[in-house]
Amino acid sequence: MKRAEIPVPTIKRLSFYLRRLEECAGRGVRTISSKQLGDALGLTDAQVRKDLAYFGPFGHPGIGYRVKELVQCIRRILGTDKTWKAVLVGAGNLGRALAAYRGFARKGFELVAVYDADPRMVGQPLTGCDGKIVVRHVDELAGAACDLGARLGILAVPAEQAQDVADRMIAAGIRGIMNFAPVSLTVPPEVAVVGVDLAVRLEQLSFRVGGLLAAEGNPDSLQVED
Amino acid sequence: MKRAEIPVPTIKRLSFYLRRLEECAGRGVRTISSKQLGDALGLTDAQVRKDLAYFGPFGHPGIGYRVKELVQCIRRILGTDKTWKAVLVGAGNLGRALAAYRGFARKGFELVAVYDADPRMVGQPLTGCDGKIVVRHVDELAGAACDLGARLGILAVPAEQAQDVADRMIAAGIRGIMNFAPVSLTVPPEVAVVGVDLAVRLEQLSFRVGGLLAAEGNPDSLQVED
DNA sequence: CCCTGTGAAGAATTTCACAGCT
DNA sequence: AGCTGTGAAATTCTTCACAGGG
DSSP states (O other): OOOOOOOHHHHHHHHHHHHHHHHHHHTTOOEEOHHHHHHHHTOOHHHHHHHHHTTOOOOBTTTBEEHHHHHHHHHHHHTTTSOEEEEEEOOSHHHHHHHHOHHHHHTTEEEEEEEESOTTTTTOBOSSSSSOOBEEEGGGGTTHHHHHOOOEEEEOSOHHHHHHHHHHHHHTTOOEEEEOSSSOOOOOTTSEEEEOOHHHHHHHHHHHHHSHHHHTTOOOOOEEOO | OOOOOOOHHHHHHHHHHHHHHHHHHHTTOOEEOHHHHHHHHTOOHHHHHHHHHTTOOOOBTTTBEEHHHHHHHHHHHHTTTSOEEEEEEOOSHHHHHHHHOHHHHHTTEEEEEEEESOTTTTTOBOSSSSSOOBEEEGGGGTTHHHHHOOOEEEEOSOHHHHHHHHHHHHHTTOOEEEEOSSSOOOOOTTSEEEEOOHHHHHHHHHHHHHSHHHHTTOOOOOEEOO
16 A cells, blocks of 8 residues: 555544544444444545545455554554643633543643733632643743643634734744634644634534525535534 | 535635634725735635635725625625524533633624533523523423524533434524534434534644654645634 | 455546736 | 636546455
8 A cells, every 4th residue: 555645634534533433442343334434424435445545454354444443543643642741821711611621631632731821810720620730821831842741732812812822832842733712823834733713613503504505595515523 | 607506615714714804804904815815824815716706706806805895795605694592502611611702792693591401500600601691401492492592502511412412402493503522413404513523623733743644754734724 | 245445537626827807 | 017707727535336355
């Protein structure tokens, strides 16, 4: 098998395959066919096979894919077989909810520090996260990656401050940013950014329920996973 | 201009155009060229023009696009020129953070009720949201859309309950669901679903920073807005 | 027979490049 | 000159369809 260029859509679907496979593994399912996996996600069997085949011949003809084996492989591809340390900036409503979110730890992401610019927040302990994390002032962010070993940053500050904080994160050695602020960040090419803008998602929903196309009785696909 | 089929990627980008345009409008910018708008979002000028031209000849040759005019048009296309009423199910960490999130109201989404299955939650008032919203029991959801006029539902419950609650929402008349649970929902074709799975996004970030491709020194695009 | 991996065909999307308006 | 709207070309992605293994 050749190491071709992997399509971007394939990479996005990998996470959904993994999610479903982990669920199957939890239910004790041993093997799954491309058809079964695809049906659960609204994809064709050919799509599933082609996606997975980019990374190696994981399937077993006549059998399908071994669930536990495939889970391991996809985790390694996505990089979630290792533990990632992350810092969070912004201890407002959203930031605190994110800090308390169990899903991060479950996927191997460890929050090592939380920062905020508001002096009233600084020094407060965070509820919900098992560790004894205390909010620090954002000025202490410099060097965080070196000192704490963090390579990922979660950005949960207002739009106006997002670019500035992103710059500080990068200066501190952060290599990947999960951006909850409703702006497009400008970053050097070696830094990765994934955006999570709730307003944007809401607009997609609004469009599909009552936007221009829906108003014209268009029987389009109404599912948007990503 | 003919009413052709609009590409899905175009629809997704519309939200990002709008976000940028609203920011420009706020700074008093009157007109913007496809080049300027594209650069801010990492797209080509041709892409921007083609996307916008699907919906009408909004541009003015030699001038560009009038910002306020275009904001209005895109809002109408997306359906965010109207107010949408929504219910939220799940008053845990995430649910409460979402209820307090100002961005919803700012985009014209009005939260009219919040539900939870935990009896300890029921009856508690929600902090952060200006209204006097009290958590109700999820059994009261039936008929919510009729009674309160809600057409959108925000699903912030654990994965195990997500499908069941989605079914109840649909029975209650909800037509669009924003799903924060890490599962793919099965819904009738006339119901729209947009998923927001933080674990999935985190995996995308992990992949780009240290996954299989990154490990091989691949100089791919590291930006994922959506 | 059931299932995967894959070349080839087909469909969708992006980029190019240029006519035409200001 | 500067900029849009748009066919046509180029590219990317998905589906088809079948050879071959279990």
